[in-house]
Amino acid sequence: xxxxxxDPGPLSVPEGAIVSLNCTYSNSAFQYFMWYRxxxxxxxxxxxxxxxxxxxxxxxxxxxxxKSSKYISLFIRDSQPSDSATYLCAMIPNTGNQFxxxxxxxxxxxx
Amino acid sequence: xxxxxQSSRYLVKRTGEKVFLECVQDMDHENMFWYRQDPGLGLRLxxxxxxxxxxEKGDIPEGYSVSREKKERFSLILESASTNQTSMxxxxxxxxxxxxxxxxxxxxxxxxx
Numbered sequence: 295x296x297x298x299x300x301d302p303g304p305l306s307v308p309e310g311a312i313v314s315l316n317c318t319y320s321n322s323a324f325q326y327f328m329w330y331r332x333x334x335x336x337x338x339x340x341x342x343x344x345x346x347x348x349x350x351x352x353x354x355x356x357x358x359x360x361k362s363s364k365y366i367s368l369f370i371r372d373s374q375p376s377d378s379a380t381y382l383c384a385m386i387p388n389t390g391n392q393f394x395x396x397x398x399x400x401x402x403x404x405x
Numbered sequence: 406x407x408x409x410x411q412s413s414r415y416l417v418k419r420t421g422e423k424v425f426l427e428c429v430q431d432m433d434h435e436n437m438f439w440y441r442q443d444p445g446l447g448l449r450l451x452x453x454x455x456x457x458x459x460x461e462k463g464d465i466p467e468g469y470s471v472s473r474e475k476k477e478r479f480s481l482i483l484e485s486a487s488t489n490q491t492s493m494x495x496x497x498x499x500x501x502x503x504x505x506x507x508x509x510x511x512x513x514x515x516x517x518x
Contacts, residue, residue, distance in 0.1 A: 302445060335514075337512050340507070384507075391499070391501070392453065393507060395447050397447035
């Protein structure tokens, strides 16, 4: 079993839709949770960062962590064509520097 | 702005060739990483380095080696390239704490014929 599981999609939604992206994990030592966005032919860039359980909002993006269920989510409100990208979840334990990535979900927002 | 640069965006090599991929970061980060990214497999860690001349194996080190002679530069070496090493290679760097952001380079698309 992989440490981090992510549905690869692809996901295709109309502009303005609410998008939900999810990851599950098996290692209870993970404490820091991140979402990266990767445009085609580019490196990933950090989108959201949360520590432990709870919600974090940044504009149209909300990251949610449920440690009891080992489940994290990224919500995108009022999705835009510019949100079309691959979204990768990542997590790291409290000690150590190795990141554990999901496989990424490909999202297309149709105008 | 943090910048992580990789020496080539696209590279085509032949089976058996020795291949060098270079990565440079300009933020004095202690940690540097090499990943490969393949469809359906996501990002897989090849090697990382937490200090000059220090290195640790990641999940898939076989067929690769690394060199970190200076803090800002981390090189990935394919001793004898094989077709199954055709992939997107991503370099990343970060400061030492687990809460610190990891910054990625633009990637090198390597094709081994």
